[in-house]
Amino acid sequence: MPASTPEQPAVEFRGVAKRYGSTPAVRDLSFTVGRGEFFSLLGPSGCGKTTTLRLLAGFETPDAGEIRLFGEAVNRRRPYERDLAMVFQSYALFPHLSVERNVAFGLEQRKRPAREIRDRVRAALELVRLDPGTFATRRPSELSGGQRQRVALARALVLEPRVLLLDEPLGALDLKLRKEMQVELKALNLQLGVTFIHVTHDQEEALAMSDRLAVMNQAEIAQVGTPAEIYENPRTAFVADFIGEANFLEGKAAGRPGGEAARGSLEGWVITGDAGSFVVPPHWAISEGGDVRIAVRPEWLDLWRPGCLPRGENGLPATIQDLVYLGETIHVRVTLANGRVMIIALRNEGQLIKPLPWNRGDSCIVAWRPEDCQVLEG
Amino acid sequence: MTARRVPFAVSATAVVTYAFLHLPLLVLIAFSFNRSRFGVQWGGFTLDWYARLAFRPDILRAMRLSLVVGLLSTLLATAMGTLAAVALARYLPRARRAAGGLLYLPIVTPEIVAGVSLLVLFSWMGIALGITTIVIAHTAFSIPFVTVVVLARLQGTDHTLEEAAMSLGADELSTFRRVTLPQLMPGVLAGALLAFTLSFDDFVTTFFVSGVGSTTLPLAVYSMVRKSVEPTINALSALLVMVTTVAVYLADRLARGSTRA
Numbered sequence: 001m002p003a004s005t006p007e008q009p010a011v012e013f014r015g016v017a018k019r020y021g022s023t024p025a026v027r028d029l030s031f032t033v034g035r036g037e038f039f040s041l042l043g044p045s046g047c048g049k050t051t052t053l054r055l056l057a058g059f060e061t062p063d064a065g066e067i068r069l070f071g072e073a074v075n076r077r078r079p080y081e082r083d084l085a086m087v088f089q090s091y092a093l094f095p096h097l098s099v100e101r102n103v104a105f106g107l108e109q110r111k112r113p114a115r116e117i118r119d120r121v122r123a124a125l126e127l128v129r130l131d132p133g134t135f136a137t138r139r140p141s142e143l144s145g146g147q148r149q150r151v152a153l154a155r156a157l158v159l160e161p162r163v164l165l166l167d168e169p170l171g172a173l174d175l176k177l178r179k180e181m182q183v184e185l186k187a188l189n190l191q192l193g194v195t196f197i198h199v200t201h202d203q204e205e206a207l208a209m210s211d212r213l214a215v216m217n218q219a220e221i222a223q224v225g226t227p228a229e230i231y232e233n234p235r236t237a238f239v240a241d242f243i244g245e246a247n248f249l250e251g252k253a254a255g256r257p258g259g260e261a262a263r264g265s266l267e268g269w270v271i272t273g274d275a276g277s278f279v280v281p282p283h284w285a286i287s288e289g290g291d292v293r294i295a296v297r298p299e300w301l302d303l304w305r306p307g308c309l310p311r312g313e314n315g316l317p318a319t320i321q322d323l324v325y326l327g328e329t330i331h332v333r334v335t336l337a338n339g340r341v342m343i344i345a346l347r348n349e350g351q352l353i354k355p356l357p358w359n360r361g362d363s364c365i366v367a368w369r370p371e372d373c374q375v376l377e378g
Numbered sequence: 379m380t381a382r383r384v385p386f387a388v389s390a391t392a393v394v395t396y397a398f399l400h401l402p403l404l405v406l407i408a409f410s411f412n413r414s415r416f417g418v419q420w421g422g423f424t425l426d427w428y429a430r431l432a433f434r435p436d437i438l439r440a441m442r443l444s445l446v447v448g449l450l451s452t453l454l455a456t457a458m459g460t461l462a463a464v465a466l467a468r469y470l471p472r473a474r475r476a477a478g479g480l481l482y483l484p485i486v487t488p489e490i491v492a493g494v495s496l497l498v499l500f501s502w503m504g505i506a507l508g509i510t511t512i513v514i515a516h517t518a519f520s521i522p523f524v525t526v527v528v529l530a531r532l533q534g535t536d537h538t539l540e541e542a543a544m545s546l547g548a549d550e551l552s553t554f555r556r557v558t559l560p561q562l563m564p565g566v567l568a569g570a571l572l573a574f575t576l577s578f579d580d581f582v583t584t585f586f587v588s589g590v591g592s593t594t595l596p597l598a599v600y601s602m603v604r605k606s607v608e609p610t611i612n613a614l615s616a617l618l619v620m621v622t623t624v625a626v627y628l629a630d631r632l633a634r635g636s637t638r639a
Contacts, residue, residue, distance in 0.1 A: 059541055079544040092542035096560045105556070106546035159546065 008071030010035045010163055010195040011056065016065035018051055025051040027219045029065065033197060033212075038189045040198045040206040043216035044242070049199045052216070053165055056197065057086050070162065080109075084163040085156035089171055091148045093140035099125070099151050100136040106159045124158035125151075127188070146177045153185075157192070166198040170205065182209050203243050207231065215239050231297075237376050240295035246374075247296045247342045249273060253286050268370060275336040278314035283375040293376045298345035300372040303332060303358065304365045314373075315365040318342065320358050332358060334366055342366055403619055410612035427613035437614065440598035447509065447594060448577040451516035456570040458517070459524025464558065466525070467532040468540075481522045492519060493586035500587060507589030515587045516577040523576065524569035527629075531565025564632045571629035575622045 011033040018025045026048040033039040041049040054060045055067060058079035066073050074082055085106070093102050103124055107117045125132045128150040140148055149169065156164055169185070170178045186209050189196045200206050206213045207227040214224045215238075223230055223239045234240035237248065251273025268281045271292050286292055302313075309315040318334035321341065329345045336342060344366060358364070410428070414421025431437055462481070466474045484492065496515050497507075505511060539561065543553040559566070581596040588597060595618065602611050 057541075057545055059544075078549070079541070080547045080549050084545070086542070086545040088538050088542055090536065090538055092536065092538040094539060094542075094557060094560075105543070105548075109547040109552060155546065165545075 008068075009033060010037065010070060011039075011197065012066075012068040012071075013052075013056075014066045014068070016052075016055060016062045016067055018055060018060055018062050024219045026055070029221060031214055031221060031224050033195060036189070036193045036195055038186065038196045038198065038209055038211045040200055040210040040213035041216060042200055042203060042206040042213050042242075043222075045201060047216040048219040049201075049216050050167060053086075053167055053197065053199050056163075057084065057165055058082050083161060084165060085159050085161035086165040086167065087149075087152045087156050087169045089168040091140075091152040093148055093151055093155070095140055097139075098136065099130075099138050099140070099143070100132075102140065102151055103155045103158050105155065110159075120158050121154075124154040127157060128154045129184075130154065145172055145174075146181070149173060149181065153188075157188070157194075160192075161194065163195045163197060166196060168200055169198070170200075170202075178205070185209060207243070215242060217242070232374070234295060234374055235377050237293060237295065240374060240376060245298050245343060245345075247298060247301070248293060249275065249278070249296070249340075250291065250293050251275075251277070253288055253290050253292050255288070274338040275340055276316040278316065278373070279370040280373040280375055281371055285375060285377050295374040295376055296368055296372060297374075298331070298343045299329070299347070300368050301342070301344040302367045303334075303344055303346065304367050306363050306365055309365050309367055313367045313369055315367045318364055318366050320360055320362045320364055322360055323358060334364060336366070406612055407616045407619065410609065410616040412609065412612075415609060427609045428617075430610050431613055431617075434610070436593075437595075437598055437610075440593050440595045443509065443592060444578055444595040447512050447516060448574045450513045451520060451577045452570050452574040454513070454517040455520035455524050455573040456566060459521040459569055459573075460528050460562065460566050462521065463525045463528035463532055464554070464562075467529060468537075481525055484519055484522050485526075489519075489582040493583040496583065497586040507587055508592045511587040511589070512584055512592060512594065515583050516580060519580075519583060520573035520576050523572050524566075527569040527572060528562055528565045531562050531568075535561045568629040568632040571625045571632070575625040575629070578625075579618055579622050 009032040013029045013031050016029040017027055029048075029052060041052055043049045051060060055062055056069075058074070058077060058081075062075055067075055069082060069084070094105065097105070100121055103121045104117050107120060112120075121136075122132045125135065130147065130150050135143070135147070135151075140151065143151065149172075153169070166185070170181050173181060182205060185196070185198075188194075198206075198209065207230075210227055212224065212226050213230060215222045215230060217238050223235045225233075230239060230243055234243060234246075237246075240246040240248075249271075251271035253269045254272040254277070255270050257268055257270050257279045268279050269283075269286050269292070271278055271280055271294070280286070280292065280294055304310075304315070306317065316336055318336050321333040321335050324331040324333075327348065329347055332344045332346060334342050334344065411423050411425070412420055413424040413426070466477055466481075470477065493515075496511070496518070500507060500511050535558075539557050540553050543557040544550075548556060579596055580594075581600065584594050584597060585600075588594065593601070595614070599611060599614055599618075602608070602614075
């Protein structure tokens with residue numbers, strides 16, 4: 001493989017499309033992944049994230065567009081001609097081979113000397129924290145789910161690939177093990193400098209592990225960004241809803257804030273809907289009289305007694321419907337004037353700040369800062 | 379399973395059916411140990427007839443030929459049938475339904491038709507009848523059986539194993555050799571045993587395509603019977619039954635084990 005220039009991204013998709021029969025699996029897919037990045041493809045099942053990974057691995061050929069690895073077009077390359085390795089959701093360990101031979105498979109295929117294979121297999125097993133003395137001779141059927149996962153990881157990493165593909169690698173593990181492996185995978189990514197491309201439908205996992213992620217929906221990328229960008233500035237209602245929890249509000253852009261509601265420095269719009277009026281920050285998608293849809297995260301909302309709204313905050317009158325005590329937070333469901341339900345997450349801060357003792361049926365004001373409105377496109 | 383009373387009618391039907399199926403074979407095997415030379419009355423136990431088989435050069439020759447034909451046709455049919463199964467399952471999934479029908483056709487074709495058509499084909503092509511034509515014929519009728527057994531096994535294997543091998547740097551050939559084939563092995567072995575059994579006791583097709591001097595064991599038995607019924611035939615037939623029974627039993631066990639694995 002000719003040396004690629006250092007500024008080429010590890011992975012680049014340019015307008016890639018793939019259809020099965022008449023159903024598009026992915027449409028006009030364009031994104032880049034930097035070297036050493038931990039990049040996640042996140043979306044509900046059937047959104048095309050696995051197809052994207054399979055296109056990159058070479059198990060599928062794109063109908064249109066171009067896929068580049070380190071600057072080289074690889075559209076027509078067979079899977080074994082690409083410098084990457086993959087960890088499968090089902091692990092896909094070879095049942096007729098021992099752990100040692102599973103991990104050695106790729107090196108044997110590359111005709112490495114026996115001594116080198118032995119040393120590298122041992123090192124790879126230690127890297128994923130499996131004791132070679134205990135596990136080398138076992139069959140995959142004699143391993144637990146977590147151990148199989150580690151063998152699959154060792155089998156891929158032993159080849160020192162430049163890109164590692166992970167297809168829902170933690171899907172089959174129980175919660176505690178999953179959290180553990182999340183930390184370990186992230187650590188391996190930093191330690192080895194290998195580019196990780198990770199497919200998952202678990203938004204929490206994607207936020208926790210990724211440097212950047214692409215949210216996919218209906219065969220397209222809805223948004224690409226860092227976890228904070230995606231969480232704090234979702235571009236569409238789908239992204240806002242899929243990542244974390246969101247309350248949605250609609251209304252028409254009635255005019256610029258002024259008079260009592262004005263906070264001086266803030267330029268934005270007053271949105272009037274059937275639940276009341278509120279102020280949103282400036283946004284390119286808003287025009288006078290146009291429909292506006294916003295999302296607000298439950299933890300960015302606060303509750304006040306009627307008539308006690310802090311200056312400069314948005315407030316909508318509501319009635320408490322119920323409270324759910326979750327320990328770390330208290331989820332309060334309220335009904336707005338238009339019947340819409342909103343969820344407010346109050347932090348449980350112990351004796352520091354006791355949330356007011358709200359009861360079902362109490363009148364209240366749902367309050368939040370105008371800057372915390374996420375104006376949605378389309 | 380809990381012990382449940384089986385109605386008398388059911389067990390009686392079962393006994394009669396099994397008797398109907400296996401009584402002739404049991405009688406044959408029993409008489410192969412009968413000291414009395416002429417048929418029907420019991421003259422005491424003997425292994426004489428089996429011993430005598432060893433001194434019949436014509437039978438030994440036929441046995442050798444049957445083994446050679448069986449091994450060659452098994453080898454060919456297993457290789458071709460396995461490849462056909464892999465091609466159908468992995469590379470031609472859409473052609474599979476149509477091709478599947480064509481595949482079963484030889485299984486249901488009356489054997490006498492198959493025999494006659496092969497004879498016509500060979501004489502049209504000018505191929506001299508002999509061991510070659512027998513091997514070709516046996517390979518042909520064994521392939522579909524092997525393919526069916528291997529296809530069943532393929533259905534139970536995980537295709538992602540092959541993708542995993544490729545992502546680890548194995549090309550198509552290495553993937554087949556190192557991953558697909560080991561997965562299929564129980565099915566392949568079961569298919570091979572089936573093929574050998576079919577070849578070893580085939581009479582009709584072989585009758586049409588064998589030349590002078592290329593007499594397989596079943597043909598030898600037939601010509602012996604035509605001359606005279608003697609107890610060595612019983613012994614020989616009993617041997618044939620035992621060989622095929624063992625082969626079928628093994629094939630069945632392998633096929634079953636493969637679905638459980």
